[in-house]
Amino acid sequence: MNHSKIALKLFFFFTILLGVAYPLAVTGLAQALFRDPANGSRITVNGKTIGSRLIAQKFEKPGYFWPRPSAIDYQPLPSAGSNLSVASIALQKLVNERRERLIQAHGSQAGEPPQDLLFASASGMDPEISVAATRYQIRRVAEARGIEIAQVEAVVDQVAQPRQWGVFGEPTVNVLELNQRLDQVSTR
């Protein structure tokens, strides 16, 4: 039938145009214009890639800032959130455990742990934490490194980002960048 013949020819033409030519064109232009982000926003130290500034890494040592909890333990194959209901016993238990661990590490004088450190991110690799979550950890990091709080604060100020264009989203602090800069200032 006439329709099937046209449909087949059109389908394969579109497959070449939209499935091959288009992604190749975007790749070519992206690699020419935005090389760094197109390849995963890598952070390189002494010629070695230590990660992507967009992908959270696991940090547990007291001398490093800690990222948000991850339902996939920071292994992005595949990425995922917990998908737990906010009315579930399972989440309640997890949050209580996280709170206890945070209070143990920071002391109760540091106050109630900020929300974003109690709850797992959507992707499992949220690269950023809130300003409050950063402040909360400053004393612990400074003490573990044996440096002044002001020194750590100075690094935080360099890394902290305001809302994008002053309007969009939330103020954030990138954890991997922060820890990498800290290592340049002092040994942990």
Add this chain to the structure above:
Amino acid sequence: MNGFDVFQLLLFVVAVVAITPILGEFMAQVFEGRKTRLHAVLGGLERVTYRVSGIDPNQEMGWKDYSIALLVFNAIGIIFVIAVQMIQASLPLNPGGLPNVSWHSALNTAVSFVTNTNWQGYSGEVTMSYFTQMVALTVQNFLSAATGIAVAVALMRGLARRSSGTIGNFWVDLIRCSVYLLLPLSLIFALILVSQGVVQTFAPAMSVLTMEGASQTIPLGPAASQVAIKMLGTNGGGFFNANAAHPFENPTALSNFLQMVSIFAIGAGLTYTYGTIARARKHGWILFGVMMVLFITLTSLSLVSEYSSNPILGMSALMEGKETRFGVMNSVLFSSVTTSASCGAVNAMHSSLSPLSGGIAMLNMMLGEIVIGGVGAGFYGMMLFVLLTVFISGLMVGRTPEYQGKKVEAREMMLVILAVIAPCATILLGTAIAAIAPAGLAGLASKGPHGFSEILYAFTSAAANNGSAFAGLSANTPFYNLMLSVAMIVGRFAIIVPILAVAGGLAAKKVSPPSSGTFQVDTSIFAALLIAVILIVGALTFLPALSLGPVIEHLMMIRGQAF
């Protein structure tokens, strides 16, 4: 909510309102075959496409012909996407060495992408090779969007034409939509996304030694080219499992804002396109207005729910399943946009929204994806309710209902009712079967009402061609892959074919001149009636089901009762 949140919300609404006439007028030009500025650049591509495929662009089709062409073309898409997945291990561009996909998952994914649902039982980064993502899935992101828009335009023609036996040419609509609208917009949008951090490379996953000495494998791929069209075409299928929550798909607050606007852009613009094509501009704005009233109302309710206290955890505005760069407001707004618009991309895990916010996400889909809706699908879905409203209003005053000067008669109403009931019945029956079948219950991640919500959400999402999920559900099983495939097909084609039949029937009708008794459709009274009909149909059909899921969960939660 602070001042910044309110400002961003307003900015979003303003952006959508501003883009509607611009894109709407452009689409009217494209589909009426008028010359646009892009014709100088892309006119050649349009002509080459006709020549290669052997299409005569001047040949018109009746509704049956149009439907057959559409169904044949979509059937080829399904077969091709299944085939590519099932042999991807032997195909190039598979640096991760991913194996062939199982037949039931391949079938589900093929149906899902062809029907513009983009429900994903699989996890992109560990299932699909770069070849499959590009050559099979990206292509369907374009073509399913173009198919939906073509049907909408055919319906517009049916309403605008008088005593005509034809409603356009499916191939021409499909090609013009892809060449002048989707391709250029996607190309530009993809590059903007890359500038923000969306990856676009053929390099294999990067393996790194983390600062604390662990090894981490970070998947890469040609993501930006797919993410751009997945948003513009309201497809919503993520390149990676976490979809638009993944930092490589939606890296910044700006990329997030642009993605939300792009989800609404074409669907909103089509209301204006209709106004132009049917020479009823005010009526077009009334339809847009109805959509926005419903959108703003439901989004506000969702925000109230999310910012209300959760007594179980003793906090409000929880960050579970949300990303820091977006915060709570942008996560809830995105959830509302994506479920209103039949997109299905998510920047937060809907399963971890407050119970009523999750319920509103479901309600958005249950209303038939007509609040902006999927590209094309939102428009023709809304027209079902417009015809229903006109019909009911006509009965109330005892006149033969008329719309755009055309009599709306028994044939039209039967087709409209069929198209309204088919997805509703599919959602409820599918949920009922899965809630009693052992194979359905085996996939649950949660107990109690949330478990029921996981099932209800899955069938709603599939039948409404949305694609988002309460993703705790393990849906990559033969049971769910097959059940949801059926739901997606019914939700798509059991609406498209009746709609085209309505378009053909209306095109053939004569136009009677408006009289003093003609029901005006460009008034706020009509808008109010339309909203009432939408809410009554949606609410009456689904309130019992919603009560068993999100509503009970909410009531238990506010009494401090976890499960």
